[in-house]
Each structure stands twice: as C-alpha cells, then as structure tokens.
Amino acid sequence: MANPNGIGASVRRLEDQRFLTGRGRYTDDFKRPDMTHAVHVRSPYAHALVKGIDATEALAAPGVVAVLTGADMEADKVGSLPCGWQIHSKDGSPMKEPGHFPLARGRVRYVGDAVAVVIAETREQARDAAELVMVDYEELPAVASSTRAVEGAAALVHDDAPGNVCFDWHLGDKAAVDAAFARAEHVARIDLVNNRLVPNAMEPRAALGEYDASNGEYTLTTTSQNPHVIRLLMGAFVLGIPEHKLRVVAPDVGGGFGSKIFHYGEEAVVTWAARKIGRPVKWTADRSESFLTDAHGRDHVSHAEMAMDKDGRFLALRVSTLANLGAYLSTFAPSIPTYLYATLLAGQYKTPAIYAEVKAVFTNTAPVDAYRGAGRPEACYLIERLVDIAAGVAGLDRTEIRRRNFVPAEAMPYQTPVALQYDTGDFAKNLDIALPLVDYDGFAARKAASRATGKLRGIGFATYIEACGIAPSNVAGALGARAGLYESAEVRFHPTGSVTVFTGSHSHGQGHETTFAQLVAERFGVPIENVEIVHGDTAKIPFGMGTYGSRSLAVGGSALVKAMDKVERKARKIAAHMLEAAESDIEVKEGRFTVAGTDKSLGIGDIALQAYVPHNFPLDELEPGLDEQAFYDPKNFTYPNGCHVCEVEIDPDTGVTKVVAFAAVDDFGRIINPLVVEGQVHGGLVQGIGQALYENCVYDESGQLLTGSYMDYCMPRAEDVPSFTVRTHEDQPCTHNPLGVKGCGEAGTIGASAAVMNAVVDALSAYGVTHLDMPATPEKVWRVIQAARPAPALAAE
Template sequence: MANPSGIGASVRRREDKRFLTGSGTYTDDINRPGQTFACMVRSPHAHAAIRGIDTAAALAMPGVVAIYTGADMAADNVNGLPCGWLIHNKDGSPMKEPPHFPLARDRARHVGDTVAVVIAETREQAKDAAEALVIDYEERPAVASAVKALEPGAALVHDDVPGNLCYDWHLGDKAATDAAFAQAAHVTTLDLVNNRLVPNAMEPRAAIGEYDRATGEHTLYTTSQNPHVIRLLMGAFVLGIPEHKLRVVAPDVGGGFGSKIFHYAEEAIVTWAAKKVGRPIKWTAERSESFLTDAHGRDHVSRAELALDKDGNFLALRVHTVANMGAYLSTFASSIPTYLYATLLAGQYKTPAIYAEVKAAFTHTTPVDAYRGAGRPEACFLIERIVDKAAIELGIDKAELRRRNFVPKEAMPYQTPVALQYDTGDFAKNLEMALPVVDYAGLAQRKTDAKARGKLRGIGFATYIEACGIAPSNIAGALGARAGLYESAEVRFHPTGSVTVFTGSHSHGQGHETTFAQLVADRFGLPIENIEIVHGDTNKVPFGMGTYGSRSLAVGGSALVKAMDKVERKAKKIAAHLMEAAEADIEVKDGKFSVAGTDKAVTIGEIALAAYVPHNYPLEELEPGLDEQAFYDPKNFTYPNGCHVCEVEIDPETGVTEVVAFTAVDDFGRVINPLIVEGQVHGGIVQGIGQALLENCVYDDETGQLVTGSYMDYCMPRADDVPSFTVQYHEDQPCTHNPLGVKGCGEAGTIGASAAVINAVVDALAEYGVTHIDMPATPQKIWQIVRQATPAMAAE
C-alpha cells in the first residue's frame, strides 16, 4: 500500500501551521543578551565624493555605543564584497571588477550606498544619531541608464572602468548567423526593454552579528537563501574569519525570490562591528531601505532579429543586449545576462544559428542581480515577443508558427547552438494540451462579444524553457563560477525509528519541510510526522549551496536520495542478519524489509533500534548507528518547459487591462507534491503579471534618484489583479540524469507569464496597429496608444 504522505501525494505544507499562527522565528524575532541596534547611514546622492564625516555630535547623543565609517573598516583590512562569477570579454580578457566595500571609503556611487553605521542601545536612538552625523558630500554627475552609461562622455561610476563597461561578451556562431540572415526570405526586428524590478519579499532583510570572546566565534543571523555561501564569502574574502569560527544561521525567511541569495554589506558590517563593541548588533531594514538596497532585477535593453525562410521556418536569431549592473557587481550579477540568459535564447525552437552579444554597464543605481527566473524570463520574453511579431508580419497563426518550429520530441537529446543540451521535452504536447483548455477555436467569437461591450480582447502564447540546477561544477567552473554547485544531505535515523534530515538547501516558502519529508516517507514507509527537516544553520548542516534557480529538489533532493541509498544498503545488511537470510534476498517495499518469497519482515524502526542497540547485530561487518551523508553534483541542468496562455480584455476608454484567463501547461518531470507545485506556479504567474502590467523601477536620468521608492509609486500585483488560474502538467518526460526525474518548478510561472501577457495585450491592440509594447503595459501607456492611433485605424 502506497504511503499517503509519499511521492505524488498533495500533502499540505507542515510548516504553514507555525507561519499562520505567528509562531515562526524570523531574524528580527531573535534577540540576543546585551543586544544593540544598528542604523545604516546612506548616501542621499547617486554620486558624490565623501570629503569628511564628523561624528562628534552624534557620538554624544543618548544611547550611542559607536559609529564606524569606511576608514575604520579599512584600518582593520576589511575587503570588498566578492563577485561569485568571472566573465571574460570577447578578447578573453577578464571583466572589470571594481571593489565594493561594505562602507563606502571615498565615494558614494548610488542613492542608498552605505557610508557609516551608528550603533546604539535602541533602534530609535540609532536613527536619531544617524540624522546628527555631518557628512561633507561633493555631489558629482550621475548616470542611471545603462545605454547612456556606455555613451562617450558619460559620468564614470569607477575611475578605473573606462566607459563604464564591465564586460563585452558574446555567445554563438556569428559567421553562421550572418550567413543565415543573408539568405533569409524575411527578417523580423524588435527593440525591447526588460524593465527593472524591486524584489519586495514580505520579510525585509535583517542581520544580527554576535561575537563570543570566550571562544572567538562569530555568529551571524541573517535573512539568507544560502547560509553556507554567506559564511564562505564573508569569512574567507571579506572579514578573514576561519570557517570554524564563523556560524551563519538563516532561520525562517519570509520570501526571497533571489534577492536574499547575495552577500550584502550589512551582514559584514554587523559581524565585524559586534567584535568591536563586544555586544550583539541587530539591523532590520525599513521598507524604504529595501527599495534602495535590495539587489534589483532585470533591466535589459535589447535588439533582436529573427531570420525566417519563405515557409516561416526559423533560420537564425541575432541578439544585442545592454545589461545594467548598477554601481557594483553583486554576488552573481555577472552571470545573469550571460550564462543564464543567452544560453536560453534557443527557447523551444530548432533555430540553426544564434549569436548574442551582451554588454554590461555600471551605472549610479542599486546593484542588479538574480530575481525569480534570473535571465530565463528575459530570454523567454525576447524570444516569445519576436516570434509573435514575426507571425503578425507573415500572416501566420501564432500557434502554428510555434508548432512549425518546435524541436521535435524525437530529436532529444537536442544540442542547441548556445551551449545547452536539452535531455527531454515534448514541446508540441504542451501546446496541444493548452489549446482546447483555452478554447482557441472560440477566440474569434469572444473577440466579437467583447467588441460589442466596448472592450478589446486578445490572447497571448508563451512557450518557455528554462535551465535549473546549474551544473555540473566542473563545467560551471570553466565558465567562471567561483563556487561548486553540488548539494549535500544527511539522513540520521534515531534508535526509535524517527529521522532527522540535514539539507544544504534552504526553504523560504518552497515547502521543503514537507516535500523532503515525503521523499523519506515514501522510501521507508514512515509517517511524515516522524521526519524532521533541518536546514539553515552552518553548525548543524555539513555544507550546502542553498536555494535558488529551482535547484532544491533536483539537486538537494537528489543528494537526499543518495544518502537514503546508503541508509538502505546498510539497513539491508542489518535486516538480513536479523532474519537470518541472505542480503540478496532482502526486498524493500512499503517501508518493510522482507525476505523474498516469505512472510518474514522487519521495519526500518526495528532495524534502527538494532543499529543503536547492537545486541543482535553484524558487528564484525558493520559499525553501529544508522546515519549517512551524501553529496550530489548534477551531470547537467534540468529543463522544465511549458506553454502559458493569457487572455485579456482592455477598456480602450481607460486603458485598463483585465487578465480574464490564464492557463499554464507545464512539464516539470516527476511531480512530488502536486499541491505545492500548483502553489509555486500560481506565485510565479502573479510575479510575471506584475512585471508585465504593473511593476517598474524608475530612476531619474539626470540625478540618479530613485523615483519609485515606495509602494506609493511602485505598483505591486494584488489578488484582484489576477484571475483563477488553470494549471496542468504532464509527467511523461522525466529528467534523465537525476534519480528523481524532477526538473524544478519554482520559477516557471514568472518565466512564461510576462511574455504571455504582453502578447495578449498586443493582440488586443492589433486594430490600432500595435506590434509591440514595452513592460509594464500600464493603463496610461495603453490609453495614450489608443488616443494616438490614426482615425482610420480606430475606425477599422
């Protein structure tokens, strides 16, 4: 009998009880004895020389414990925050990598750049003293646009980075691509912007630094998606603390979406300063700080060209992208517009030749790094928009043009022209499953009905593919990654048969405490409540690379499977001894270890007890105990894929867009918990809709000031902005190279949604001659398009 809590069961998330009842433990919930509070003093200017900082008045204020500046950190030989991925230019030279000191030393380079820290007995006292600091700024010219930053004469962000160019990188076969364009029957060209986003996790970032003088151990509590990586980066490269003297704890984390992967300045500041003052230091961001300092996402300006033959077959794709890095290189920033973007430009299509150029620019803005999807949404948006535009220009049905150019299932494994090799996928099936669900045949009638009500109706497709679980480590290393990309797991059975799993993955909303427990329950027939999942503490978990890029189940879950394999092998030996049978005759089914062809059986609980109380035990062959550890380094990425279809209605009188229907058909390989998968898809779609219609991070071009610095100016999606979603998936194309056959689901919704929504908006506005609209498609933008349309177009 299958375990009701095992693989394939829609088990409700066990962790939700503590979250919904207010019993979670987040970083700001933690208070240490003798704790003080930090206030980060931030530059109000986008670019200014720091000529001096007068701390005298602030130090004399009530409750102030200490004030530190960049000069203090420099005196202690504190280094800059490292970038985790080295990109090389076209000529093979390394990218420009200017230092990013936790406290600015000579110049502030974006609004919100940290220039000092005030530590006081209370949060309010620290804020009051911060306002009393006298900082002599010499304001200088700033540039916020990546395109303008690369123009001659633009204000330099770093004096030693000529022209603000971080790198000029390329991928693909330029000669083959140019040759294909030369013989094309038709070329579609599209200029597009992938708008900058502010992550806006529910929980703001927070950090507590603590130092134990008796042991010399530092402890950092932080809102992080990967505590071991923070320990490695901060300990080894910034503060010079040996790893055995640095503990990093990431407790409950209220959302990340990529923004909490990175090593931030505040983590290093409170860890360093706690030793200086001899007391713990807590810092929690206010929402306005989050807007200014959480790494932003996206911000690409691109030109794409698609070459087609007379029958609408894709011949080649040519892409030029300018990517905004912000003022400094964040932890993984350099890899997002390169290996996580350009390598996905093949999409689901059998385009023979692809060539991409990416220029990364420094600007006087907040650093830009991974945000849910991290490069893959940018690639999908570009591909799916230009495919739609090509269909319009050629007069070919948009679904048909896609179908005509899909990589066929029979071609798998398929080597793309941009480095990746897809192992499995049935792209046509995703589309064919979606079409009847969305009633594509009835679209014309729905358009007519909408017109009668004064509305414009449109439908949009997005067929996406993503690469999850970056791997293997040796290949990633050759491409510039400065860390391994494996994962670890330890499975520890206790004498009574309960289990503790230690995983290097980290959960911040994904449901690991449920899904990982389901894997163990399914394997050993245990009740799920007898399985504990431990993560987020470098003193408990051996090592791990954390959670991002939809890697948790494909990489972390596979490490867990390998550890369970070791447990099972040892358990079989113990079972064979207990039942006086040959090990080869032991079968494992539904949690029972039985002797083939007999009714003899023992449970894993009985085996665990024998392992820890070895009165009847093969001691000459085995050590006591039942505790195994494993690491898993994938052989390849996994490639989730799908077809997302959005239908909208637009009110031409107001420009308001209503998403009236959204269908997602996804191939995630094997699905462990359908309920959690559906929740992940729902959340991702909402974020994609947010980017397409609502969200936009805007800087003033002249001053570098953040215009959208609060929720008054930055519009987040709400429940009434989205419809009920239709979510389907199929499991007949499992991943071929991990033991679970899983592919990853956490980012799929975001990757497919924005392109599907904009394609639907463009379709609805077709009668006004619209072939493209940049995100976000706000009511004002659409209203202006309608008003500016020629009378002849409007009359038609």
C-alpha cells in the same frame, strides 16, 4: 498501497502550523541579551566623494554606542564583497571587478550606498542619531541608465572601467548567423526593454551579528537563501573568519525570489561590529531601505532579429543586449545576463544558428542580480515577442509558427546552438493541452463580444523553456563559476525510528519541510510526522549551496535520495545480520527488509533500534549507527518547459488592461506535491503579470530612485489578477536525476510576462501596434491608443 503522504500526494504543509499561529521565527524576531541596534547612514547622492564624516554629535546622542565607518573597516582589514562568477569579454580579458565595500571608502556610487553605521541601545535611538552624522559629500556627475552609461560623455562609475563596461561578451556562431541572414526570405526585428524590477520579498532583509569572546566564535543570523554560501564568502573573503569559528543561521525567511541569495554588506557590518563593541548587533531594513539596497532584477535593452525561410522556419537568431549591473557587482550578477540568459535563446525552437552579444555596464544605481527566473525571463520575453512579430512577417498564425519551429519530442536529447542540451520535453503537447483550456477556438467570438461593448480583447502565448537544477559543477566551472553547485543531505535515523534530514537547500516559502519529508515517507514507509527537515544552519548541516534557480528538489532532493540509498544499503547489512541471511537475499520494499521467499522480515524502525543497540554486531564488518550523508552534483541542467496563454481585455477609454483568463501548462517532470507545485506556479505568474502590467523601477537622470515605496512601485494586489488554470503533465521526466524532477519555482515568472504582453499587443493590433514595452500601464496603453485614433479596424465597423 501507496503511502498517503508519499510522492504525488498533496500533503498539507507541516510548516504551516507555526506560520499560521504567529510562531514562525524570522531574523528580526530574535532578541539577545544586551543586544544593540544598527542603522546605516546612506548616501542621498547617486555619485559623490565622501570628503569627511563627523560623528561628534551622533556619538553624544542618547543611547549611542558607536558610529563606525569604512575607514574603521579598512583599518581592520575588512575586504571587498566578492563576486562568485567571472565572465571574460570577447577579447579574452576578464570582467572589470571593482572593490565593493560594506561601508563606502571615500566615494559613494548609488543612492543608498552605506557610508557609516550607528549602533545604539534601541532602534529609535540609532535612527535619531543617524540623522546627526554629518557627511561632507562632493557630488559628482552620475549616470543611471545603461543606454546613457555607454555614451562617450557619460560619467565614470568606476575609474578603472572605461566606458562603464564591465564586460563585452558573446556566445554563438556569428559567421553562421550572418550567412543565414544573407539567404533569409523574411526577417523579423524587435527593439525591446526588459524593465527593471525590485524583488520585494515581504520580509525586509535583516541581520543579527554575535561574537562569543570565550571561544572566538561568531554567529550571524540572516535573511538568506543560502547560509553556507554566506559563511564562505563573508568568512573567507570579507572578514577573514575561518568556517569553524563562524556560524550562519538563516531561520524562517519571508520570501527571497533571488534577492536573498547574495552576500550583502550589512551582514559583514553587524558581524564585525559585534566583536568590535562586544555586544550583539541587529540591523533590520525598513522597506525604503529595501527598495534602495536590495539587488534589483532584469534591466535589459535589446535588439533582436530572426531570419526565416519562405515558410516561416527559423534560420538564425541575432541578439544584442545591453545589461545594467548597477554600481557594483553583486554576488552572481555577471552570470545572469550571460549564461542564464543567452544560453536560453534557442527557446523551444530548432533555430540552427544563434549569436548573442551582451555588453554589461555599471551605472549609479543599486546592484542588479538574480530575480526570480534570472536571465531566463529576459530570454523568454525576447524570443516570444520576436516570434509573435515573426508570425506577422511570415503571415502565419502565432500557434502555427511555433509548431512549425518547435524542437520535436523525438529529437530529444537536443543540442542547442547555445551550449545547452535539452534532455526531454514535448512542446507541441503543452500547446495542445493549453489551447482548449482557454477555448482558443472561441476567442474570435469573445473578441467580437468585447468589441460590442467598446473593449479590446487580445490573446497571447508564451512557449518557454528554462535551465534549472543549477548546476553541474564542471559545466558551471568551465563557464566562470567560482564555486561548485552541488547539494548535500544527511539522513539520520534515530534509535526509535524517527528521522532527521539535514539539507543544504533552504526553504523560504517553497515547502521543503513537507515535500522533502514526503520523499522519506515514501522511501521508508515512516509516518511523515516522524520526519523532521532541518535547514538553514551551518552548525547543523554538513554543507549547502542553498536555494535558487529552481534547484531545491532537482539537486537537494537528489542528494537526499543519494543519502537514503546509503541508509538503505547500511540497513540491508544490519537486516542480513539480524535475520541471519545473506545480504543479497534481502528484499527491500518501503522500509521493510525481508529474506526472499520467507516471512522473516524487519521494519526500518527495528533496524534503526538495532543500529544504536549493537550488542552482537560483527564490529569489523558493521559499524553501529544509521546516519548517512551524501553530496549530489547534477549531470546536466533540468529543463522545465511549458505553454502559457493569457487573455486580456483593454478599456480603450481608460487604458486599463485586465487579465481575464490565464492558463499555464507546465512540464516539471515528476511531481512530489501537486498542491505545492501549483502554489509555486500561481506566485510566479503574478510576478510575471506584475512585470508586464504594473511593476517598474525608475531612477531619474540624476540617479534618484523615484519608485522607492509601495506608494510608487506598483505591486500586484489580489484585485489586479485573476484565478488561474494550471495543468502539469508528468510524461517527460528528467532523465538524469533520480527523481525525474525538473523544478517549478521560476516557471510562472518566465512565461507570464511574455504571454501577457503578446496578448496586450494582440489587443492593440487594431491600432497598428506591433510592440509595447513593459509595463503596459493604463497611461501607456491610453497614449498609444490616442496616438493611433481612429483605429482603422474599428473605424471600419
């Protein structure tokens, strides 16, 4: 009988008990004896010289322990925050990599750039005293948008980055693309903006630094998706602390969505300051600070063209993108608009030639880095908007042009012209499943019904593919990654048969404590409540690359399988010894070790006990203990794919767009916990819908953030979104990892924005609208309608 808590079961999450009863422990919940509180003094200017800092008054304020600045850090030889990925420009030159210091040294480059930290007995005292730190700024001209940054007269964010260009990169075969365009029958073109977003995990970032003078050990508790990476970057590059003297703990973390991957200056500040003042130091961002200083996402300006033959078959794709990196390079920033973006421009289509150019620029804004999807939503949005326009140019139905150009399932594995090799996927099947879910055939009638009530109705598709399970270290290394991207796992059977799994992956909402336990329950038949998943602590876990790029199960889960393979091999040896049989005669099924053809058998629990009570072990051949560790480095990326369909209704009098139906059909390969997977999809969809209809990060020309709170940055709320129809199919499992899994964390975000905007443009097509940039706010939609009134199609009725 299948394990009720094994693979494929919607096991209710084991971690929920503590979250539901208020016993989750997030970084700001930790209190230490003698703990102090840090508040940063941040630049109110987007660009300025710091001529001086006078902390006299702040130091005299009640409760103030210290005021520290960039000069203090420099004196202590604190380094620059490192960048984890190096891109080379077309001409072979390396990207510009300016210094990025935890506390600014002489010049600030965005509103929120930290210039000093005030440490006091209470947070309120630190906050009061921060107001008293007198910083003498000399304001400099600023540049806040990527399009302005590349203009000749633009201010320079970094003196050593001429034209504000970090790199000018390309991918693909330009000559082949030019040749294809020369013989094209039809060409579809689009100019679009992928709007800048603020990730907005609900838990603001926080960091608690401690130093133990008795042994020279530091501990950083931080809101991180990957504590080992923080230990490596901060220890080796910023503070010069060897790994064995630095423990990084990422306890319960309240959402990340990419924004908590990166090593941030505040982490270094509290760790360094804890030693300096000899007391623990805690910093917790307020939401305004999060808006100003969390790494933002997206912010692309692109032009794209698709060459087609007379039948609407794609011949070539040409893309030119300007990517805003903000004021400094965040940890993974250069990889996002390059290898996580341009490599996905084939999408689901067999476009034979692709050429993409990406110019990445510095501006006086917060750093931009991975946000859920990270490059792939930008690629999907560009392709899927362009394909809709191409359908119009070629005179084809929007589903037909997709079908005509899909990479067929039988062509797998498929080598794209932009570096990736898809392993599996049946794109036509996704579409076939999706269309009845939204009653596509009935759309015309619904549109007519809406029209009868004065409303506009539109339907939109996004057929997406992404590269997840990041990443094969050899490939990533060849593309500029400065780290390997494997994952580790350790499986420790205890003498009484319970199990502790140590994973380098990190859960901040994804449910690892349940899904990873399901893998162990399935494999060894142990009760799921006897399996503990430990994550987020460098003192407990061998190593880890953390959670991002939908990699937890595909890479971390595969490492766990590898470790379980080793446990099973060892257990088989012990069983053979105990049962006095040859190892090759032992059959293993769900944790039961049986001598073939006999009723002699042992359960894994018995074996675990013997492993720790090895009274008669042949010690030359068999070590005591049942505790195995594995590292897994993927052979390829995984390729989740799907078809998202959105139906909207627009009120032309108010411009309000309502998502009335949304269906997502996803191929995530094999699924461990359907309940958790569906939850990941729902959340992703709303972030995608949020980008399409609500969210927009806006800086004014002087570099002031205009959308710096929930009063100004429109987060999707429950009443803004519908319930969803979500389907998955499992008949295209990943071929190169042991679980056959592809990853599901980002898919919703990748497909949704394109599906929504294709639906919005479809609804507005009666007004001659062929494109609208996100977000399609009521005001923007209303203005478009006003500009076009009266619409010919409506006027004709």
